[in-house]
Amino acid sequence: MKTRYILASLSLVGLFASCQNEEFVAEQTNNVLKGRPTVNLTLEKGVNTRLVVGDNDAVGYNSTDELGAVIVDGQTLWSINTGHVGNNKFYYDETSGKFVTKGTTAIGSWVFYTQYSSDMTTQRDAITYSFKQIQEGDATSTASTATGVDFFVSPIVQLDGYEGEDLAFSVQTPSINTRAVIDLAFDASLDVTEVQKIVVAAKSAGGSPTQFILKGKIDNMKLKVADVRSATLVSADKTANEVILEAAQKMSNVGAYNATTLESDFSSIVEAQGVANDQATFLALDCISHDENATAMPVINNEFKSIMLLPADKYKSLTLYVYTNKGIYKKEIKNPTPENEQAVDADFWLRRGHRVNLANITKSASAVTEKLSIKEANLIENSVAATETDGTVVLKTADLIAAINAIQTDGDVEINVIGDANHQTIINKAVMDALTEVKNAKPNVQLIFSTPMNIEGTSDAAAPLDLHDITFEEGATLTAGYAVVNSDINIPATKNITVTANTTLTFAEAANENLSYVYTGLVNKGTVNVGASISIGTITNLGVISIDEEKALTTTADVINNGIVTNNGTWNIKGNTENTVTDASTATINNFGIINIKGATANSNIINNGKQTTSGATITAEGKGIINVMETFANKGIINNYKSSVILVKTGDAASSALNNESTATINNYGDLYCNEGSNTINNVGSIYAEPNSTTYITTNTDDASSDYTTTNTANMGEIFLNARNSDVSVTTVAKKGYISFAVPSSVSKIDAQSGDKFNKVYLKGKCEVASPAVKYVVADAGTDEVILTNSQYAELTFNTDATIYADPVTKVKVGKLSVAKDVRVKLPTENAMGVYEVDFTTTTLTDKCKTSAKIENKGTILVGGNFWSSLSLPSSGTFASGDGNTSAFHWGEVSWN
Structure with a gap:
């Protein structure tokens, strides 16, 4: 019986008259098409009523469909470009029973496609489409096309006419894919009762693995051209409809399968978009329902039948991996051509818009019933499937459970999860229950996931999800609930287990009890409990981590x-x-x-x-x-x-x-x-x-590089604050004592040396005489109205409050660094004297060796009634005052006291 090209072809009847096109909004586009006559296009539904595969395999429209049309000669009339302009949308008008558009239909070269996509309005490089890697094995005829699995495109229709002319055409839009019948006959001895999924791989004509295009684009330059301009003339030998039909048939290679003809005629009209994940090595037919019971499609009387779209192309072979309740069966399809029935390795074609039976692709009677025989010899181990399909292919959670139940290998089982918006795979209680059951019979089973996985814990903190015997090669994420990591969970190098907010993960057993299993990385945004002695490489903690008593967490990175x-x-x-x-x-x-x-x-x-x-x-x-x-x-x-x-x-x-x-x-x-x-x-x-x-x-209590003493002006000085003057404090490096400070109570009027003193710096809070030779640094804070200096030198003297300094001229008190805070007044009364000079505490008899060069930081006022000596010049900031200003009381630039 002859293959029917109408299986995946759409017939559009068009009427044309003028109107305005809302899609041609860009000034550049308007200029390109300026001057072209325009016609109004209304598309009748035609013979078929649904864009589906019905019982008779016909393809037509329903009222939810939207059709698109673009011009592919936007630069020069009748000269085909790789890109397009415009993107008319046709929608169904139930009142008129026609497809209508608000857009202008200018004369030129048009390509019609379904379903309409706004992407063709925003990008002009080519007509683009998507092909579903996963198709529904039990989908209804309506669902198989409404979900956008198939894509239809017309030949280039070159329309010409005068302004406002009415034209009527039937526009054919063949599918770019082949509708393949998968008809399986299982030997009764196999006792196969259900098919869970079918994974399809292919080899191209050159023998290398085929990359199926998932995100493709139409090559306008390879589309057949239906030039209907001459067909509108009275003397034409073909009608416009015949011209369009002939071009569509050539695109679909209509007629009996003939390898010689196909060799010269068949050329691909599609290519990959060149974006991320635009190709895949495998396609899949999902044969497990999406409902909670997750039942697989039954094998009735040892027979199974379904339909799947495959990209039209030239192939060396097709390989079906049939996943059943009794394991995985592999069926390779290498078809001979009609010219040589024995040439089992000959290349073959899947033609656009055709329906074929995979049991007899190249025969002219391909539409008749013929079955692919599945025998004991077709059964393969999980490990073989893993090698050939990058693991046991899994499409969703229910499919994973079915795959676990069907495991035949007592060892590592590699899992290759592929999915889309309708096919999600998570690790949940049902999955772990299935794995636990399998482990009873096959104790060495270890699931190895090659893709990132989500884990859904339980809602009961007292009964968390028990994770075991899984390797997450690309890491895993706990997305909900409570889970516990038990035996043989493996997170290999550079990968993480991620705990999201409001979830809890407990490590109950160490991965490294078996050295082949490791926990490489942990990203925690929730709660992690370490209930076992474990080793983890890298930890990024944004939540809470708790380590139990007598347990050890080792982080190695x-x-x-x-x-x-x-x-x-x-x-x-x-x-x-x-x-x-x-x-x-x-x-x-x-x-x-x-x-x-x-x-x-x-x-x-x-x-x-x-x-x-x-x-x-x-x-x-x-x-x-x-x-x-x-x-x-x-x-x-x-x-x-x-x-x-x-x-x-x-x-x-x-x-x-x-x-x-x-x-x-x-x-x-x-x-x-x-x-x-x-x-x-x-x-x-x-x-x-x-x-x-x-x-x-x-x-050390300072970072001075010198090994002999600290230069306090240039070093970063650490500070130890003593709670009591005899606190048990020690800085063992004599040259790096830094600040060891004691806050003197306001009731103490004199600081002198006492046994057990550790400090070298004091904070004063009241009138006080600083007489201890160990004190090198003095700070006068609020409440300190008088500071009495009796030592011969101090490294630093700081005033944060108004105060009076008393210093006997005979003592010749020297201060290395004098600091006065903003708006603070410090007074040195008559008959008192002090100087700002370098001070040196580096003699070998001292246990606190430092040196302070002369410096004044005055942000307030220094008022002198006695004498103020310094080796420095008059500073440029601060106020220096006396009875006659900055004259007789201040002695600047004096190397020593006179």
């Missing part, structure tokens, strides 16, 4: 923490200088266990080491934390080291370890802070608060 980590067990942090254990203002670590910092890391926000409560003067430890610094740890934020907790810098894998408290950083120490064996250091240029009953032993 980067830690980027913008959320909260609560550690009750052990957290081993390894990696490199990219690690930032708290990386934002929202980041906090609460440590009630042990943190071992074994890689170069940084804290940029808050670390709470331990926990305490305060009642009056009583501090009670509520939880103990230990932080072992075993590499380089930079504190750029705040560390609260609470009572009974320890920060210990000790030897690790590196030659030395260091805790560096940077200039903007703070450590509030209520516990112990010190170094252990080796050449390990604690270095401070920020702030450390030594709270009651704490131990604060550090190495």
Whole structure:
């Protein structure tokens, strides 16, 4: 029986008269078409009534269809271009029973296509289309075309006429695809009762795998041309309809299959768009329903039949992978030509607009019933399918469950998930229940997903989704609910498991108990509970991570923490200088266990080491934390080291370890802070608060490069704030003591040396005599009205409040750096004298070696009734006043006192 080209061809009857085209809005387009006569086009429905495949395989229109038409000779009339102008839309008018458009139909070369797409209005390079990689095996005739699987395009119809002329044509639009009948006959012994899906692969004429076009475009230069201009003449030997029909038939290679004719006539009219994912190696026919019961299409009397669109082209072979309840069957189709029935390897064609039976593609009787025989020999292992189709192909969740139930291999099963908006695959309870059941019979099964996967947990925190025996080669995302990671979950290199907001993931078993399984990366935006001793490469935390007691989390690469980590067990942090254990203002670590910092890391926000409560003067430890610094740890934020907790810098894998408290950083120490064996250091240029009953032993308190002393004017000076003047504080490097400060109570009128003093800097809050030789730095804060200086030199003297300086001229008090804050007045009364000179505390007998060069920073007023000496010249800023101004009381540029 002859193949019917009308199967996938649309017939449009057109009437033309003039009107205005709303699609031709660009000035450039108007100029191109300016002067062309225009006609009004109304398309009648024609013989067929639906754009579907009916019982008789006819293709027609229904009232929801929209048709499009473009001009392909926009630059020069009758000269075909690769691009187009215009994009008329025809819609169905139920009143008139016709397809109508509001657009102008200018004379020229037109191509008609369905379904209409606004994309052809916004881009003019070519008519573009999409082809569904996944088709519905049980789709109704209406659904098979309404979903946009098929695409129809006419020959180029060259229309001519005078302004307002009425013309009538029947425009044929063949499909660019072949409608393939898949008719399978299973041996009864196979006991196959359902088909879940059919995956189609192909080889091109050259023998290489075919890339099916999913996002394509029409090549106008290869379309047949129906020149109806001469057909409108009285003397014409063909009617316009005959000219159009003949061109459409040539596009579809109408007639009996003849390889010789096809060799010369067939040429592809499509090409890939050249965009991402515009081609695919496999097509699929989905034979499982979308409903909750997810039933597969049945095999009745050992027979199965469905229809699938395949791109029209020349092929070397087609291969069907038929997934059933009894495994995967492979059927390769290599058809002979009619001229040589024995040439089983000959190339063959799938023709545009034709319906063929894949059991006899090249025979003239292809439309008759003939079946593809499926036998025991066609059964293949999952591993074979994995090799040939990049894994067991899965189209949606129900399909994954069916594929798991049909697993024949006791080992690794590679899964290749393909999908679209209507085909989504997630890991949920039903999937895991199916895998658990299979594991009972095949204990070595491991699913390996080659695409990123979504996981849908349960809604019950007490009964989370149990994840096991899965490798996520491209990572996974927990999108909802609660889930628990158990045995043999694998996240390989550079990939992550992502926990989204309002979800909870618990690690209940270590992947690295089997060294072939690893957790490479974790991105947490929800809640993660570490309930097992596990190792994870990179952690990016935007939510909450909790580590259970007696459990250990080891991070071997980067830690980027913008959320909260609560550690009750052990957290081993390894990696490199990219690690930032708290990386934002929202980041906090609460440590009630042990943190071992074994890689170069940084804290940029808050670390709470331990926990305490305060009642009056009583501090009670509520939880103990230990932080072992075993590499380089930079504190750029705040560390609260609470009572009974320890920060210990000790030897690790590196030659030395260091805790560096940077200039903007703070450590509030209520516990112990010190170094252990080796050449390990604690270095401070920020702030450390030594709270009651704490131990604060550090190495350096300034970053001065000199090994002999600190030049205080140029060094970044760290500061240790003592809660009490005898706080247990030590800076072991004599040349790098920095500031060790004590806030003198307002009731204390004299600071002199006492046993146990550790400070070298005082903050005054009332009248006070600074007599201790250990004090080098003095700050007068609010409430300090008098400062009495009795030592011979001070490195720094700072006034933040109005005050009077008393200094005996005989003592010749020298100050290295004098600072007066804005709007503050400092007075040196009559019979008092002081000078601003370099001061030197570098003699070998001192335990705090520093030097301060002469400097005055005056933003207020220095009022002198006695004498003010300095090696400096008069500063350019601030006020210097006396009884006669800046004259006799001030002695500038004096190398020494006279």
